[in-house]
Amino acid sequence: MTSLRARAVTGGILWAVAIIVLGLAGLSSYMTSQAQARFLDVLETRHSQAVVAVTNNSDTTDGLDRAIGDLVYQVPLSGQYWQVETEDGKIYASPSLVEARLPAAIGRSEVAQRREFLGPNNESLLGIGRWVRVRDGSLWHVQVAASLQSFDEEQMDLRRTLLTAFAFVAFMGVLGALAQVAVVLRPLNKLRQDVSGKWEQDGGMKVADYPVEVAPLVNDINTLMERNRDIMRRSRRQAADLAHAIKTPSAIMRNELDMLMMNGHDVHEAVDALDRLDAQLKRSFARMRADGTDSTMVVATPLDVALGRMQRAFNALAQNEGKTFTASFDPGMRVRMDQSDFEEVMGNLLDNALKWAASEVRLKADLTKDGQIMITIADDGPGIPKEEIAKATQSGQRLDTSKPGTGLGLAIAHDLVHAYGGKILLSKDEALGGLAVHLRLPVAASKRPD
Structure with a gap:
């Protein structure tokens, strides 16, 4: 690749893509962790509310539905569920579970435990459960669960939004890179145009018209152009001088041959040879002039x-x-x-x-x-x-x-x-x-x- 413009644009695009990909990955990871933290905070809050409701209403289990009063638990298969299990195996569940049940408790730990499992609609659920000691001293297992589908959909929406935003940023970045390259390379483009028309500029190019980084190159080009002009002028002048110098002896020889022909001598071959010599010299001088000529x-x-x-x-x-x-x-x-x-x-x-x-x-x-x-x-x-x-x-x-x-x-x-x-x-x-x-x-x- 020999084009400075292509190199600058390609390098800028590759660098922008790398920065955007890293930025997108980092921001996406950060947003995902924040969303997971919010999801867990909500789930833990719901579990705490359920624990408080069970502790306060363990005597009258009929009031658990009203005590755990979030409306999402009243909608069948809403993706939000709670379930309470007593030591003797009795189970109380949210109306949203309909006839389904959450997995039974594992062990008798009073420390909250999180686990993933399949829900009533075979969707992934994240549940939190622990054994709670109620007023009469018995242990009840309180468990809440939330569907991960909404979390996954939220993450997909977030990724699409981020991708759209970063694509726009990338587009603007590429436009900015192109504009910057155009501005930076403008002096070089001017130099290229001036050099391409070098023979149409008397006195060379003005160094002050170019940035300081390019000025030494402009000086060298001016020197080279003037040297080339001088070489071509001298070569054409030398060719003309040489042609003029040869014409005199050639004319003398031709006059001598004419005199011999007038005296009856057969000099046709010599005249033909001299004609061809003159023509070959003429061709050589023409080539010398051509070699000292530039098409511009x-x-x-x-x-x-x-x-x-x-x-x-x-x-x-x-x-x-x-x-x-x-x-x-x-x-x-x-x-x-x-x-x-x-x-x-x-x-x-x-x-x-x-x-x-x-x-x-x-x-x-x-x-x-x-x-x-x-x-x-x-x-x-x-x-x-x-x-x-x-x-x-x-x-x-x-x-x-x-x-x-x-x-x-x-x-x-x-x-x-x-x-x-x-x-x-x-x-x-x-x-x-x-x-x-x-x-x-x-x-x-x-x-x-x-």
């Missing part, structure tokens, strides 16, 4: 400018070759890609399309439903067979040698587009019948965030 860099290319320039250039090239070139795109669109890299990609792709087209090349750019920009370049040429499409973006894969070229145009375009988080897809164009190249590029923000 705050760069933007207005399509109005870049595609407008391409439209004018390739309109002229197409007319020179007796072909047509059309372009359609909505105004105001911006792609998140360096303009020089974007124009290099578009130049390679349009050059390929114009080279292979029989008579027509079309360019279209629009927004997709998922918020990206789709640029499609289609021609009416022979296209690429499905089984050869995968090779088309690989370095130096020339699928047809009947046309001049190095086979690196699509490969260079693929590397650069991928470096900016885009994709290139190849398919057959349904309208023109030739190759359709689809570029999916991220949309650039209209302005830098404050």
